[in-house]
Amino acid sequence: MHEGGEDIHSGDRAGLRWSVERRLDFVERRLVWEGRINRSDLVERFGVSPNQATADLKRFEAARPGALVYDTRARTYRAGPGLRPADAADTGDLLREFRLIAEGVMPASDGTLAAGPPLAVAEAPLRRVEPATLAAVVTAIRDGRELAAVYRSFTTPEPRRRRLEPHALVFDGFRWHARARDIGTDRFKDFVLGRLSEAALGARATGDPSRDLDWHQTVDLVIAPHPDLAPHQRAAVEADYGMTDGRRVLTCRRAVEYYVRLRLGLVPGHEGLKATDQHIVLVSSTARPGEGGN
Numbered sequence: 001m002h003e004g005g006e007d008i009h010s011g012d013r014a015g016l017r018w019s020v021e022r023r024l025d026f027v028e029r030r031l032v033w034e035g036r037i038n039r040s041d042l043v044e045r046f047g048v049s050p051n052q053a054t055a056d057l058k059r060f061e062a063a064r065p066g067a068l069v070y071d072t073r074a075r076t077y078r079a080g081p082g083l084r085p086a087d088a089a090d091t092g093d094l095l096r097e098f099r100l101i102a103e104g105v106m107p108a109s110d111g112t113l114a115a116g117p118p119l120a121v122a123e124a125p126l127r128r129v130e131p132a133t134l135a136a137v138v139t140a141i142r143d144g145r146e147l148a149a150v151y152r153s154f155t156t157p158e159p160r161r162r163r164l165e166p167h168a169l170v171f172d173g174f175r176w177h178a179r180a181r182d183i184g185t186d187r188f189k190d191f192v193l194g195r196l197s198e199a200a201l202g203a204r205a206t207g208d209p210s211r212d213l214d215w216h217q218t219v220d221l222v223i224a225p226h227p228d229l230a231p232h233q234r235a236a237v238e239a240d241y242g243m244t245d246g247r248r249v250l251t252c253r254r255a256v257e258y259y260v261r262l263r264l265g266l267v268p269g270h271e272g273l274k275a276t277d278q279h280i281v282l283v284s285s286t287a288r289p290g291e292g293g294n
Helices: 018-034 039-046 050-063 088-102 131-143 231-240 254-263
Strands: 068-071 076-079 145-151 160-171 176-182 187-192 196-204 218-225 248-253 280-287
Touching: 018 039, 018 050, 018 076, 018 088, 039 050, 050 068, 131 145, 131 160, 131 196, 160 187, 160 254, 218 231, 218 254, 248 254, 254 280
Parallel strands: none
Antiparallel strands: 068 076, 145 160, 145 196, 160 176, 176 187, 218 248, 218 280
């Protein structure tokens, strides 16, 4: 997976049991982020014996020469000069882990760090989805079946029963949608799961999901700092969004472009907002050529 030394994730991967792979990956991540590890960390995390923990550390040391050194005074293993530095993928993984811990999805004891920082998430209100509805939608997608359900729409005053052929799920950052063909209109749309009720599975779906061109086509959204920002503010925004030469390209499915733009504040007229309120602007939205249905 990474340069330098034997790759413990691929070099002899076929010869490693999954459980051993997990432990060696844990050793690497703990060293990368905390700079030290003990046998007891492996014993407590994975329930292995001290002898097995010692064997795992020796295996790691053999696969990555110089990445692990034993501190006899502190009686702990420390990161050595041969350990690769953390990269962008590692950072993203750790921050996603922090979010899972902060949201209560993952216990902190299952995290990478022995002692993680205090965490908080600005949570959006939980959007309720009926368990029976979610089960029916997932089954319809998996088995390629129709789904009949009552849907509350903004465009019609009364809830009415729809016949749908869902083929994917979409999260817009706040709520979940079923991406589905509306049999009545023969159009592919998003249906908010929380507005569906009385769901029932029907016959085998007859529509072809490859006709959902917006789902299969991707677009490149080019963003840049708001032109009215001062130079030091532009530099801060460029660093925050990981821009190169004052630009960042975000790639997404055409079907979720609206949600991406909404989350980033790139709504119509956003260019006219105060730069201190809207830090970025949309430079262009371009469909990738040659993409469409399968």
